[in-house]
Amino acid sequence: MTRQLILATLLGVSASVAHAEVVSPTAVVANEYGEISTSLTGVAGDPVRGAEVMTSRSLGNCIACHQVTALEEFPFHGEVGPSLDGAGARWDEAAMRGIVVNAKAIFPESVMPSFYKVDGFTRPGDAFTGKAAPGALDPLLTAQDIEDVVAYLLTLTD
Amino acid sequence: MAENVTPRVRAPREASVGEVVSVRTLISHPMESGMRRDGDGNVIPRSIINRFVCTFNGEVVVDVTMEPSIATNPYFQFEAKVMESGTFNFTWYDDDGSVYEDSSDITVS
Amino acid sequence: MSLTRREFVGTSLTSAAAFAALPSLSFAATADEAIAAYYRRRGHIGCRDHLDRARNCRERLNTVQIEVSAPGAEEIIMFAAGNPNPNVATFKFGPMSGSQAATTRIRLASEQDVVAIAKMPDGSFLKAVSNVKVTIGGCGG
Amino acid sequence: MTGQTKRVVVAMAALALTASSLAVWADEDADLVVNGEIEMVVRTDAPAHLDGAVRTIYSGWVFRQDDTQAMQMDDFDNPGMLFAEQGQELFNTAMGANGESCASCHTNAEDLTRVRATYPKWDEAHGAVQTVEMQVQECQTESMGMAEAWGQNSQEMLNMTAYIASIGRGQVIDVAIDGPAQATWDAGKEIYYTRYGQLELSCANCHEQNYGNYIRADHLSQGQINGFPTYRLKNARLNGTHNRFRGCIRDTRGETFAIGSDEFIALELYVASRGNGLTVEGPSVRN
Numbered sequence: 225m226t227r228q229l230i231l232a233t234l235l236g237v238s239a240s241v242a243h244a245e246v247v248s249p250t251a252v253v254a255n256e257y258g259e260i261s262t263s264l265t266g267v268a269g270d271p272v273r274g275a276e277v278m279t280s281r282s283l284g285n286c287i288a289c290h291q292v293t294a295l296e297e298f299p300f301h302g303e304v305g306p307s308l309d310g311a312g313a314r315w316d317e318a319a320m321r322g323i324v325v326n327a328k329a330i331f332p333e334s335v336m337p338s339f340y341k342v343d344g345f346t347r348p349g350d351a352f353t354g355k356a357a358p359g360a361l362d363p364l365l366t367a368q369d370i371e372d373v374v375a376y377l378l379t380l381t382d
Numbered sequence: 383m384a385e386n387v388t389p390r391v392r393a394p395r396e397a398s399v400g401e402v403v404s405v406r407t408l409i410s411h412p413m414e415s416g417m418r419r420d421g422d423g424n425v426i427p428r429s430i431i432n433r434f435v436c437t438f439n440g441e442v443v444v445d446v447t448m449e450p451s452i453a454t455n456p457y458f459q460f461e462a463k464v465m466e467s468g469t470f471n472f473t474w475y476d477d478d479g480s481v482y483e484d485s486s487d488i489t490v491s
Numbered sequence: 492m493s494l495t496r497r498e499f500v501g502t503s504l505t506s507a508a509a510f511a512a513l514p515s516l517s518f519a520a521t522a523d524e525a526i527a528a529y530y531r532r533r534g535h536i537g538c539r540d541h542l543d544r545a546r547n548c549r550e551r552l553n554t555v556q557i558e559v560s561a562p563g564a565e566e567i568i569m570f571a572a573g574n575p576n577p578n579v580a581t582f583k584f585g586p587m588s589g590s591q592a593a594t595t596r597i598r599l600a601s602e603q604d605v606v607a608i609a610k611m612p613d614g615s616f617l618k619a620v621s622n623v624k625v626t627i628g629g630c631g632g
Numbered sequence: 633m634t635g636q637t638k639r640v641v642v643a644m645a646a647l648a649l650t651a652s653s654l655a656v657w658a659d660e661d662a663d664l665v666v667n668g669e670i671e672m673v674v675r676t677d678a679p680a681h682l683d684g685a686v687r688t689i690y691s692g693w694v695f696r697q698d699d700t701q702a703m704q705m706d707d708f709d710n711p712g713m714l715f716a717e718q719g720q721e722l723f724n725t726a727m728g729a730n731g732e733s734c735a736s737c738h739t740n741a742e743d744l745t746r747v748r749a750t751y752p753k754w755d756e757a758h759g760a761v762q763t764v765e766m767q768v769q770e771c772q773t774e775s776m777g778m779a780e781a782w783g784q785n786s787q788e789m790l791n792m793t794a795y796i797a798s799i800g801r802g803q804v805i806d807v808a809i810d811g812p813a814q815a816t817w818d819a820g821k822e823i824y825y826t827r828y829g830q831l832e833l834s835c836a837n838c839h840e841q842n843y844g845n846y847i848r849a850d851h852l853s854q855g856q857i858n859g860f861p862t863y864r865l866k867n868a869r870l871n872g873t874h875n876r877f878r879g880c881i882r883d884t885r886g887e888t889f890a891i892g893s894d895e896f897i898a899l900e901l902y903v904a905s906r907g908n909g910l911t912v913e914g915p916s917v918r919n
């Protein structure tokens with residue numbers, strides 16, 4: 225296959241090569257256990273940035289529900305979900321990615337939001353306005369946010 | 383201009399000579415800080431009660447200068463020492479020039 | 492599910508205040524300066540101590556009830572250092588006052604230090620600082 | 633004791649500053665008696681129709697910090713009572729073309745003692761479940777000759793419902809859910825368990841499965857509505873039930889229902905019935 229042919233194929237899907245490597249929310253492939261073995265971006269997750277996503281109220285806000293001893297400097301950890309201490313020793317990368325993308329595929333009754341999902345909602349809104357969503361929804365986190373969070377969670381081994 | 387401004391006071395009706403009594407006051411008022419904006423982005427003008435004075439038989443118990451950080455429906459609790467029967471007078475001064483007053487009598491024996 | 496008692500229950504969290512005398516300041520002109528002085532010095536007046544306690548304050552409040560007490564003071568001025576306009580109130584105690592203490596409710600824009608400075612009859616000043624956490628809500632609202 | 637230490641002690645005695653919110657923690661075992669006389673039921677066995685979903689029902693008061701709890705224990709400290717008093721004035725004020733006030737018909741306000749404890753309630757004449765607000769609106773347009781009734785979330789209506797709740801404080805809630813009200817109750821139950829919005833959260837996810845737990849700094853209650861309308865320290869005003877429902881659905885990143893909508897009437901009936909056995913506390917104080 226020539227270089228020109230590859231480019232032509234990609235242009236039909238996406239404007240840039242970098243974007244073409246991002247798996248869209250509707251194209252994520254999970255196995256029968258909800259595990260996702262392939263990176264959503266092909267770019268290694270950054271655990272430092274992942275911690276930022278975990279603690280930022282406008283991003284993942286993971287500590288709203290989960291206690292994480294390593295993030296103690298950020299106040300007010302919630303109790304709705306299990307503590308994430310040692311989570312990196314309990315789950316491998318594929319399972320971790322599966323949980324962050326769509327926890328309900330692994331734990332059907334989970335309260336946890338699906339962070340990389342864009343459809344199948346009841347009365348989806350326009351963020352926190354209370355108004356109806358004007359069009360297609362963005363996932364709660366970007367693909368790279370997810371990879372960064374997964375990378376951070378895998379560091380929590382004790 | 384603030385509407386429905388209602389002062390309330392609670393002070394004992396009776397006390398013994400020299401007793402220190404607790405006085406509480408509450409007044410309904412929005413205490414618009416002057417820092418907020420309305421739906422169109424315009425600053426909502428400041429409208430607060432800026433001073434509260436409590437006197438007993440004409441002499442000051444406490445004189446409070448109030449700023450916008452005082453919460454909506456301002457509340458105060460403080461103590462007075464009563465040596466004789468008399469009247470507490472309470473006065474609130476609004477930015478808009480309104481003055482709200484209340485009073486409470488006490489028998490000291 | 493049952494209600495769980497937490498480790499903090501029963502811990503006394505009262506009066507997370509730090510104290511410093513400011514003997515040489517002239518009152519009216521230097522309230523802001525006094526707060527600035529506090530910030531310059533905050534490294535050694537016990538912040539660490541009340542950070543631990545303050546962390547336990549979790550209720551999300553816009554309205555916080557504050558009590559201030561300074562026996563013998565002529566007046567007490569109160570600041571909310573993190574509000575857009577930090578001034579809160581000045582209490583002048585008259586001859587009929589039964590104590591130099593008052594309780595009021597203030598609005599706080601965010602976690603911040605509430606500062607009180609008392610002017611004493613001998614011209615000295617006392618200052619108290621209380622770190623108040625106005626907490627982070629869980630949901631969007 | 634060294635001189636240095638002594639000086640500090642003197643200084644501490646001389647100026648103390650206490651933010652009440654630092655001094656407190658939720659006392660989940662506390663009992664609520666208002667003004668030293670109105671005894672509230674803040675925890676009791678869940679009604680049978682909850683089918684064991686929870687064993688005990690708790691007033692939201694139980695989950696609040698000590699100082700917030702204290703503000704509801706004395707009418708003077710409860711800013712919500714300022715608005716109940718304004719509601720009482722409205723109750724006695726003539727409104728509408730007929731020159732009548734609420735008190736013209738309801739000559740003895742005490743006759744309304746059971747209203748808050750039994751609404752929402754099936755209304756035979758209208759063939760629908762009615763909220764207290766709808767009942768006030770019905771009086772205004774059908775009896776008092778007002779061209780336009782107060783809006784459900786207007787300040788006047790909040791003041792009036794605060795007054796009506798206040799005269800029923802301490803009454804045990806007993807909302808009827810059978811007979812003609814059952815279909816509405818069923819619809820409310822369906823809404824209660826539906827996971828709304830992009831966060832896919834139902835009422836039950838937080839208030840049935842996780843009450844007593846924290847979401848970030850929010851101490852989750854059972855979402856009981858026996859204290860409504862409630863004075864929230866967060867916004868320093870009275871808040872109505874439907875407005876609170878709206879806030880919760882908004883927080884799921886969902887499209888809310890409208891205040892006064894059939895959906896919220898049904899949800900109000902269902903949630904009220906989950907509190908059967910608690911007492912009327914409105915206007916309560918919450919964070």
